[in-house]
Amino acid sequence: MPNVIEPITAADGTPLKKKLARALFRSKIRAAGLVLPLFAFILCTFVVPIFALMVQGVHNDTFHTYMPRTAEVLEDWDGSSLPGELIFATLAKELAKTKKERTVGKVATRVNRQYSGARSTFTKTARKAVKMEAPFKNAILKADKKWKRVEFWQAIKLTSQTWTPAFYGAALDYELSLNDGFERKAEKERIHVKLFWRTLVISAVVMGFCLLLGYPVAYLLATLPLKTSNLLMILVLLPFWTSLLVRTTAWIAILQSQGVVNDILVWIGVTSNDSRFSLIYNMTGTVVAMTHILLPFMVLPLYSVMKTIPSSYVRAARSLGATPTWAFLKIYLPQTVPGIGAGGLLVFILAIGYYITPALVGGQSGVLISNMIAFHMKSSLNWSLAAALGGILLGGVLLLYWAYDRVVGIDNVKLG
Amino acid sequence: MLDSIDPFVRFKGVQKSYDGETLVVKDLNLDIAAGEFVTMLGPSGSGKTTCLMMLAGFETATHGEIQLGGRSINNIPPHKRGIGMVFQNYALFPHLTVVENLAFPLKVRKMSAVEVEEKVNKALDMVQMRAFSDRKPAQLSGGQQQRIALARALVFEPDLVLMDEPLGALDKQLREHMQYEIKHIHESLGVTVVYVTHDQSEALTMSNRIAVFDDGVIQQLADPVTLYEKPENAFVAQFIGENNRLMGTVKDVAKGVATVALDNGDIVKALAVNVGGKGERSLLSVRPERCIVASEKTQGLSALNGRIEELIYLGDHIRCRMNVAGDDEFIVKVPNTSGQLGLVIGAEVFVGWETNDCRALDYLC
Numbered sequence: 001m002p003n004v005i006e007p008i009t010a011a012d013g014t015p016l017k018k019k020l021a022r023a024l025f026r027s028k029i030r031a032a033g034l035v036l037p038l039f040a041f042i043l044c045t046f047v048v049p050i051f052a053l054m055v056q057g058v059h060n061d062t063f064h065t066y067m068p069r070t071a072e073v074l075e076d077w078d079g080s081s082l083p084g085e086l087i088f089a090t091l092a093k094e095l096a097k098t099k100k101e102r103t104v105g106k107v108a109t110r111v112n113r114q115y116s117g118a119r120s121t122f123t124k125t126a127r128k129a130v131k132m133e134a135p136f137k138n139a140i141l142k143a144d145k146k147w148k149r150v151e152f153w154q155a156i157k158l159t160s161q162t163w164t165p166a167f168y169g170a171a172l173d174y175e176l177s178l179n180d181g182f183e184r185k186a187e188k189e190r191i192h193v194k195l196f197w198r199t200l201v202i203s204a205v206v207m208g209f210c211l212l213l214g215y216p217v218a219y220l221l222a223t224l225p226l227k228t229s230n231l232l233m234i235l236v237l238l239p240f241w242t243s244l245l246v247r248t249t250a251w252i253a254i255l256q257s258q259g260v261v262n263d264i265l266v267w268i269g270v271t272s273n274d275s276r277f278s279l280i281y282n283m284t285g286t287v288v289a290m291t292h293i294l295l296p297f298m299v300l301p302l303y304s305v306m307k308t309i310p311s312s313y314v315r316a317a318r319s320l321g322a323t324p325t326w327a328f329l330k331i332y333l334p335q336t337v338p339g340i341g342a343g344g345l346l347v348f349i350l351a352i353g354y355y356i357t358p359a360l361v362g363g364q365s366g367v368l369i370s371n372m373i374a375f376h377m378k379s380s381l382n383w384s385l386a387a388a389l390g391g392i393l394l395g396g397v398l399l400l401y402w403a404y405d406r407v408v409g410i411d412n413v414k415l416g
Numbered sequence: 417m418l419d420s421i422d423p424f425v426r427f428k429g430v431q432k433s434y435d436g437e438t439l440v441v442k443d444l445n446l447d448i449a450a451g452e453f454v455t456m457l458g459p460s461g462s463g464k465t466t467c468l469m470m471l472a473g474f475e476t477a478t479h480g481e482i483q484l485g486g487r488s489i490n491n492i493p494p495h496k497r498g499i500g501m502v503f504q505n506y507a508l509f510p511h512l513t514v515v516e517n518l519a520f521p522l523k524v525r526k527m528s529a530v531e532v533e534e535k536v537n538k539a540l541d542m543v544q545m546r547a548f549s550d551r552k553p554a555q556l557s558g559g560q561q562q563r564i565a566l567a568r569a570l571v572f573e574p575d576l577v578l579m580d581e582p583l584g585a586l587d588k589q590l591r592e593h594m595q596y597e598i599k600h601i602h603e604s605l606g607v608t609v610v611y612v613t614h615d616q617s618e619a620l621t622m623s624n625r626i627a628v629f630d631d632g633v634i635q636q637l638a639d640p641v642t643l644y645e646k647p648e649n650a651f652v653a654q655f656i657g658e659n660n661r662l663m664g665t666v667k668d669v670a671k672g673v674a675t676v677a678l679d680n681g682d683i684v685k686a687l688a689v690n691v692g693g694k695g696e697r698s699l700l701s702v703r704p705e706r707c708i709v710a711s712e713k714t715q716g717l718s719a720l721n722g723r724i725e726e727l728i729y730l731g732d733h734i735r736c737r738m739n740v741a742g743d744d745e746f747i748v749k750v751p752n753t754s755g756q757l758g759l760v761i762g763a764e765v766f767v768g769w770e771t772n773d774c775r776a777l778d779y780l781c
Contacts, residue, residue: 310505310507312503312504312505312507313507315472315474315494315501315503316501316503316507317509317520318473318474318493318494318495319473319494319497319499319501319569319578320495320500320501320520320521320524320568320569320572321495321496321498321521321525321572322495322520322521322524323495324493324495326524327495330520331509334511335509335510335511
């Protein structure tokens with residue numbers, strides 16, 4: 001017998017492997033065709049915009065776009081003494097150009113973020129630059145006295161750099177300067193880190209309350225007879241069918257100082273009419289409203305896990321001599337850990353990026369980092385800072401996810 | 417075996433209703449002696465599992481009293497009853513290893529680590545599962561899980577062990593093997609076992625006594641031989657083993673023998689077990705293996721005319737379906753001896769049996 005392994009062939013003589021690949025190819029194409037629309041949709045509306053925004057956090061080319069020559073010559077500037085005539089001349093020409101093209105405002109705003117007060121200096125100088133003649137250094141220095149300051153020039157050089165870690169620094173309350181690198185901002189200007197911490201704490205508190213309130217409900221859902229549990233399920237799902245805005249504003253009606261809760265408290269004498277509790281437009285309002293809104297996200301994963309735990313486990317524990325409490329702690333609770341993990345993770349991650357509810361009921365002490373991101377997106381139009389804040393938030397969530405995976409194990413999460 | 421003065425387990429006039437409208441268990445009276453193996457056998461919905469759950473303490477009796485070792489346990493919660501239990505789906509705690517599962521009842525009882533280890537090892541040896549001690553239940557086969565469940569119910573040395581259809585999920589061969597194993601463990605430990613099943617062969621194999629349940633009532637309580645040989649009513653006769661049914665009206669009852677006129681006019685003599693007086697309807701029960709097929713009447717046997725409808729060759733015996741007295745579902749198990757192979761479909765023959773093997777029972781339409 002020859003010792004050569006012949007490739008197995010199909011009936012028509014082609015190698016079986018080739019034949020199989022050809023047969024499977026068609027079904028693979030068909031399967032890919034089915035997911036292609038969704039894939040394209042997600043790519044266009046989700047992946048690409050997020051990626052673009054993430055890039056904005058470290059990339060800002062406003063200055064470079066409108067004053068490219070100045071940016072170029074500034075690269076060679078040593079950064080310790082006033083620049084020479086060449087830089088001033090380039091600056092004057094490009095200021096005049098931006099004045100004509102009406103883009104000086106954009107450049108001025110960009111520099112103003114690095115050095116407050118720079119806006120007026122830029123617009124004033126640009127107006128005069130149209131008529132400036134050599135030597136430009138003297139002319140510009142005469143236009144505004146800020147041009148004499150080296151720090152001002154340093155700020156301009158920083159903004160002229162397209163790729164910069166400055167926004168991430170700012171998002172963590174650090175200030176970037178050309179010579180000293182990152183430095184912590186003054187105490188009263190540190191707002192972001194505090195907000196990050198508050199977001200984490202409120203999210204954790206909301207998650208805790210959701211677990212505390214949701215666990216018994218989920219247990220009832222899983223153990224009551226079908227007729228009763230269906231009704232309960234509808235009550236749990238009801239919030240999903242109501243607008244988020246309606247639910248949040250309902251809390252305003254309930255919790256405000258002339259609201260239901262305060263009226264009842266005054267009536268039963270817990271507090272006097274003059275000293276009603278402030279339950280809304282602060283952290284309390286945010287926690288209460290968010291807990292209510294996120295509760296179903298805790299109940300549903302818990303329910304789906306509890307549904308799969310037969311009552312015989314607890315019965316077995318009881319018959320083996322365990323008290324009801326012991327049976328719950330040692331047998332039932334450990335088996336619901338996947339549900340607790342899934343629900344907790346879901347609620348926490350949703351809470352960490354929550355926006356509408358804190359914006360409506362949070363007041364001063366109840367706003368979260370997402371409200372700050374929204375502010376920079378919509379009001380201050382500092383998208384790069386918003387992107388940096390968002391990037392840190394995303395990184396934080398991924399970090400928590402990783403930590404959860406290490407401690408509990410992500411395959412230990414069950415959503416249904 | 418039964419000590420009627422001081423039974424170990426006693427159900428006294430127990431009734432159970434879930435909805436307040438129907439009784440699932442109707443007036444149950446059952447005494448179980450220490451060391452006995454009693455099986456509650458019946459179709460699903462007959463109330464047998466409810467009885468077991470009441471004994472375990474997971475259901476409360478609506479009426480009546482349940483006693484364990486002479487004292488009422490109606491108001492004692494399950495964890496204080498000290499009853500071992502094997503569940504239908506084993507109910508091994510999935511997040512604990514085999515050893516942790518077995519140690520659970522011991523740790524609850526606050527035993528020392530040394531004692532726990534010793535008892536767990538003993539229990540593992542008993543079911544020959546020492547090699548699997550560090551596995552999780554999901555890593556065990558059905559039969560292995562069953563053994564662990566058994567060991568766990570026995571590890572804290574309870575006097576009473578309840579088993580709720582513990583072998584239902586196993587395949588036939590393994591089930592039969594486990595039946596013997598449970599029987600042997602029962603014999604060697606001397607523990608009292610109350611076993612629930614709907615499988616009659618399982619009940620016959622393992623039990624000292626069997627309580628046949630139907631409709632919330634114990635239809636017959638007897639040892640396996642009596643139950644099979646001498647069923648007291650039509651339900652038991654039909655539920656335990658195979659059974660030929662002949663309907664008729666009682667003509668006469670004398671000296672324990674009833675003369676019954678079958679619906680087609682034939683007259684048959686049968687043992688009067690559970691019949692009313694003259695003129696009452698009755699169901700005659702004859703086991704298929706107690707019938708003889710012959711070409712002529714045999715001396716001393718009751719005999720009826722029959723036509724062979726179907727023959728099924730089963731190796732050790734031939735299953736012969738006949739039309740007897742208007743009933744074409746009459747089965748005779750003909751032993752596979754050399755003389756019996758001459759049976760032909762359509763042949764008109766006689767089918768006969770001893771009068772004692774034909775039991776006249778209550779009429780069950």
